[in-house]
Amino acid sequence: MKVAVTVKMKYEILSSSSVILSILPFKSDAQTVWDEAFQAVPGVTMQEVPAAAGEKRMKIIDVPDAGTVSFSFSAKVENIMKTIPAEQLVDVAIPLMPASVLRYLHPSRYCQSDRLYKFAYHKFGHLYHGFDKVMAVRDWIHENVEYSGGFTTPHTSAFDTITEQVGVCRDFAHLGVALCRALTIPARYVTAYSYQLQPQDFHACFEAYLGGHWILVDATKMAPLNGMVKIASGADATETAFASTFGNLQFQDHEVNVTLLDSDFEAVDSDSTLQGYSFS
Incomplete structure (x- = not known):
């Protein structure tokens, strides 16, 4: 199966905070991920790290200033079950x-x-x-x-x-x-x-x-x-958890969309x- 995945998330930051997002598709022999794009508006400091336990990829994001921050992610995924x-x-x-x-x-x-x-x-x-x-x-x-x-x-x-x-x-x-x-x-x-x-x-x-x-x-x-x-x-x-938050912030909303790329x-x-x- 081949699909396109898009995600949008928004937070209201009241003071310096950090967010750990686990929304990236896991990469394995059976699941291929390509054309990935992750953006934050306004720009923030972030890094991707693998999990110490279980199967997951994490984005650790530091948001130093108050205001609204939006995250968007898109990727194409093929998996063979x-x-x-x-x-x-x-x-x-x-x-x-x-x-x-x-x-x-x-x-x-x-x-x-x-x-x-x-x-x-x-x-x-x-x-x-x-x-x-x-x-x-x-x-x-x-x-x-x-x-x-x-x-x-x-x-x-x-x-x-x-x-x-x-x-x-x-x-x-x-x-x-x-x-x-x-x-x-x-x-x-x-x-x-x-x-x-x-x-x-x-x-x-x-x-x-x-x-x-x-x-x-x-x-x-x-x-x-x-x-x-x-x-x-x-x-x-x-x-x-899709998101773990640390600091003074409030979740606003999110949007998920999965679109099929396979005709058969x-x-x-x-x-x-x-x-x-x-x-x-």
Whole structure:
């Protein structure tokens, strides 16, 4: 899939502040990024740095003076998602997991899997196959959590979501991660640009480690899996926030647009249970 991505963001700076943006598409063997352009008006000091953990690229921006600052980003992205038959996506024994995967078994700030063990095994523990468990987690969230804005905050956790049963893509993803970890399936939070997502915005989903692959899962089922462009992955939103701000500033607004460049693109149903899709 080939797409063009554009993003605009605006902040009101009240005094000297810093912003860390994680809105750049991640570069990998499966995802190529070209024709990138990042601008700030007025001009500011900025640098790009790789993440110490997880998958992401960061822009660290220093804004010394008060006023309005606008950021704009554009790029073209091509990714090739791997298709893996469902029967190959089995649970991986802990001794066989790579060291880089083990950290995604543990509870994290927004994904308190240690508080969801009993629920997870009551609902999904009877399922034998790893992929079946993850698909059951996805479907349970989709069927039992209402997708609605205005009810959750940046502090809402997976435990809050399973209690209140309402949220947005961020909350759906955190709950999916937490339930998979409670089932001893490594899982990580993923941010993405998403073709056909309506309305256009940043999107959140999750990946589960099955059969030696990170399998993409979207519990909202709002967009095709092969229409995703990965921005970042990490333990939860603490490691993948689109913007982290430091100082005295206020977010004003943002705009995201993803335009298809492929004439022969065929959307993959996010409700599929016959195969898994992976960025790697």
